[in-house]
Amino acid sequence: MFALDIGWGTTLAIKTIVILMIIPAGALILGYVFLLKVMSHMQSRLGPMDPGGFHGWYQLIGDGIKFLQKEDVMPTKADKRVFAAAPAVVVLSTFLVFAVIPMGPDLVVKDLDIGVFYALAVSSLSVIGVLMAGWASANKFALLGALRAAAQLIAYELPLLLAVVGVVIQAGSMSLQDIVLQQQNGEIFGWDFIGNPFILTQFIGFGLFLVASQAELTQTPFDMPVAESELVAGYMVEYTGFRFLFFFIGEFGTAFGFSALAATLFLGGWSIPGVDGDWANILGPGVLFAKLMIVAFLMFWVRFTYPRLREDQLQALAWKFLIPIGLINILLTGVFKVAF
Amino acid sequence: MTAPTHASARSEGPGWVPQPGVSEPSVGMNVELDTGDMVLNLGPQHPATHGTLRLVIRLDGERVLTADPVIGYMHRGYEKLTEFRTYPQVTTLINRIDWLSSFANEVPFMDAAERLMGIEAPPRAQWIRTTLTELSRIATFLLFLGEMGLQVGALTPAFYGFRDREHVLNLIEAATGGRFHPNFNRIGGLKDDLPWGWIAETRATMKIVLDACDQFEDLVLGNEIFGARTRGIGIIPSDVGTAYGVSGSNLRASGVDWDLRRDARPYLAYPDLDFKVWTHPDGDSYSRYWVRLQETREAARMVLQCLEGMPAGPIMAKVPRIIKVPEGEVWVETENPLGQMAYYVVSKGATGPFRVKIRSASFSNVSILPWLLQGVFVPDVITILASLYFILGDIDR
Numbered sequence: 157m158f159a160l161d162i163g164w165g166t167t168l169a170i171k172t173i174v175i176l177m178i179i180p181a182g183a184l185i186l187g188y189v190f191l192l193k194v195m196s197h198m199q200s201r202l203g204p205m206d207p208g209g210f211h212g213w214y215q216l217i218g219d220g221i222k223f224l225q226k227e228d229v230m231p232t233k234a235d236k237r238v239f240a241a242a243p244a245v246v247v248l249s250t251f252l253v254f255a256v257i258p259m260g261p262d263l264v265v266k267d268l269d270i271g272v273f274y275a276l277a278v279s280s281l282s283v284i285g286v287l288m289a290g291w292a293s294a295n296k297f298a299l300l301g302a303l304r305a306a307a308q309l310i311a312y313e314l315p316l317l318l319a320v321v322g323v324v325i326q327a328g329s330m331s332l333q334d335i336v337l338q339q340q341n342g343e344i345f346g347w348d349f350i351g352n353p354f355i356l357t358q359f360i361g362f363g364l365f366l367v368a369s370q371a372e373l374t375q376t377p378f379d380m381p382v383a384e385s386e387l388v389a390g391y392m393v394e395y396t397g398f399r400f401l402f403f404f405i406g407e408f409g410t411a412f413g414f415s416a417l418a419a420t421l422f423l424g425g426w427s428i429p430g431v432d433g434d435w436a437n438i439l440g441p442g443v444l445f446a447k448l449m450i451v452a453f454l455m456f457w458v459r460f461t462y463p464r465l466r467e468d469q470l471q472a473l474a475w476k477f478l479i480p481i482g483l484i485n486i487l488l489t490g491v492f493k494v495a496f
Numbered sequence: 497m498t499a500p501t502h503a504s505a506r507s508e509g510p511g512w513v514p515q516p517g518v519s520e521p522s523v524g525m526n527v528e529l530d531t532g533d534m535v536l537n538l539g540p541q542h543p544a545t546h547g548t549l550r551l552v553i554r555l556d557g558e559r560v561l562t563a564d565p566v567i568g569y570m571h572r573g574y575e576k577l578t579e580f581r582t583y584p585q586v587t588t589l590i591n592r593i594d595w596l597s598s599f600a601n602e603v604p605f606m607d608a609a610e611r612l613m614g615i616e617a618p619p620r621a622q623w624i625r626t627t628l629t630e631l632s633r634i635a636t637f638l639l640f641l642g643e644m645g646l647q648v649g650a651l652t653p654a655f656y657g658f659r660d661r662e663h664v665l666n667l668i669e670a671a672t673g674g675r676f677h678p679n680f681n682r683i684g685g686l687k688d689d690l691p692w693g694w695i696a697e698t699r700a701t702m703k704i705v706l707d708a709c710d711q712f713e714d715l716v717l718g719n720e721i722f723g724a725r726t727r728g729i730g731i732i733p734s735d736v737g738t739a740y741g742v743s744g745s746n747l748r749a750s751g752v753d754w755d756l757r758r759d760a761r762p763y764l765a766y767p768d769l770d771f772k773v774w775t776h777p778d779g780d781s782y783s784r785y786w787v788r789l790q791e792t793r794e795a796a797r798m799v800l801q802c803l804e805g806m807p808a809g810p811i812m813a814k815v816p817r818i819i820k821v822p823e824g825e826v827w828v829e830t831e832n833p834l835g836q837m838a839y840y841v842v843s844k845g846a847t848g849p850f851r852v853k854i855r856s857a858s859f860s861n862v863s864i865l866p867w868l869l870q871g872v873f874v875p876d877v878i879t880i881l882a883s884l885y886f887i888l889g890d891i892d893r
Contacts, residue, residue, distance in 0.1 A: 200655060
């Protein structure tokens with residue numbers, strides 16, 4: 157394939173535009189496929205399957221138009237600037253995560269040496285936006301929701317990190333591109349025809365990662381910050397129209413980002429056995445998308461099935477079970493790494 | 497960890513109340529990090545209050561210090577309105593007390609009027625009334641079984657509850673013409689006989705209901721998180737429950753073996769039916785769910801028995817064209833889906849009642865909330881509200 161001879165600035169602009177398009181598109185795809193269609197099937201809902209004829213394809217468009225038409229209400233006592241900035245902060249962290257996720261051998265915005273570290277760090281920026289939203293709303297339900305979110309995200313950063321440490325040890329690198337290549341070129345006991353997706357050896361880490369990311373995404377069974385039956389919608393309760401849409405995009409965009417991260421770390425990312433070079437660049441995004449949809453399906457399946465834990469039970473789960481399991485996983489990984 | 501007895505929990509005053517699974521904050525910490533109380537207004541517009549119940553909750557962090565239910569946002573003055581209606585007109589009103597099981601509301605009032613007049617509905621009418629009462633019980637409980645899941649955070653059971661209830665509502669609609677407010681009872685019998693094919697249809701639907709119960713048992717009751725959220729939460733000891741006038745499934749979940757279908761003055765066809773009264777010793781939110789689940793199954797079996805033993809014959813007794821009820825007063829109580837439903841009807845010989853006192857179950861069931869909600873967390877407030885299962889119309893009337 158030919159290399160494009162374009163300047164640094166143009167490349168950056170193209171990359172930025174692509175990222176800016178991927179996240180809302182990904183959020184909409186996830187929202188459409190899972191929130192509207194998979195959930196409708198699982199819950200035998202008729203509404204979202206109806207508009208527009210075939211499979212209710214019009215539902216999401218209708219929802220979007222509805223959001224845009226809504227009046228932009230801001231509470232009188234709200235801290236106006238913080239209130240307005242909060243949704244943007246939440247969405248921003250989602251965009252930042254995607255900057256390091258490789259979609260092909262050459263398709264990556266910036267292959268940082270500390271890609272994993274960076275991705276996990278920026279993904280927790282969203283809690284600042286959530287706190288801003290809860291505090292600025294001048295609403296007790298929003299405040300309770302925001303504080304719950306803060307406590308929860310702090311507790312679940314650690315298991316998330318520990319889950320990933322196993323992968324980093326095994327790959328010997330924190331760059332996401334390296335991790336993908338390791339999986340593509342790896343071998344398990346001499347077999348190398350499917351490479352070595354880390355889910356085969358890091359299945360404990362994969363489980364931990366899914367549980368912890370479920371908490372990071374504030375999805376059921378860890379959706380106390382939004383808890384629509386208790387806090388109505390938690391920190392989002394005062395948001396309407398377009399700002400609410402931002403939170404919606406942030407929620408599903410982050411789900412998209414975490415699924416992509418899980419697919420990259422554990423399922424081999426863009427790599428597919430037997431495809432190399434230019435074809436990997438062409439097929440890569442599609443492969444990554446297919447893998448992340450599998451991960452997202454698991455996440456949303458749990459979301460539509462389980463009830464919600466209580467805040468103290470959630471903390472107990474994190475500190476008593478997930479973190480020790482994560483530490484044991486690291487220990488085992490270390491032992492195997494040295495032994496083999 | 498052992499759950500503290502409620503007697504000891506009360507004696508410590510309104511401050512920190514021991515809860516299972518929560519360790520007591522040390523005194524030194526408490527002084528240092530003393531936080532102000534926050535008053536949280538739960539309702540009148542809140543999804544967990546099924547309408548317009550308002551709870552004024554004083555919170556320390558997320559722990560409830562006091563909770564005061566404020567009722568009356570939906571008061572419609574039915575007791576007064578009945579004084580300006582004739583007896584047949586009253587059913588329209590009392591349909592709307594507990595709107596999920598309207599048919600069951602009509603039965604005790606009709607019973608009261610018939611007893612004052614000294615007439616009795618023919619057996620077939622009684623059996624059809626029994627069938628429809630049990631169907632409305634199933635409809636109410638199916639909604640509860642889903643709704644409770646929703647309140648603890650699982651969205652899916654709610655949809656299943658609504659879906660399966662729809663089958664039962666279709667049956668009620670087929671027989672009475674109204675999905676929610678049948679207005680089907682007449683003094684001395686019923687408006688119509690059952691439509692052709694209804695019995696076969698009902699048999700098929702009862703199978704759906706029993707399957708739905710199995711599904712709820714798997715999906716909700718069998719779920720570990722559901723157990724963690726409801727076991728040991730909102731324990732009503734049997735003596736406290738009785739003292740507050742809690743009735744129905746809520747009281748049976750506290751281990752009190754008391755069911756008016758069996759224990760009251762015999763009414764409808766219940767003496768001829770074979771059914772079990774389910775109780776649970778724990779008295780927590782989980783056991784309330786469990787008892788209602790078993791009662792849904794029991795009700796489905798009772799409906800099948802009713803269909804089996806349905807006698808032939810007329811559906812209306814001989815009743816004068818203009819109904820005048822002789823002087824007298826009567827207290828009629830029945831076991832409604834939400835608990836003990838009773839009417840105290842005083843007649844002065846006119847076409848309408850002189851005074852009607854409505855004893856609705858939810859009013860008493862909710863009266864225990866200030867006692868029950870002390871010291872629990874905000875999420876548990878919702879669990880407890882959901883597990884007590886009240887209907888606002890039944891509280892405010």
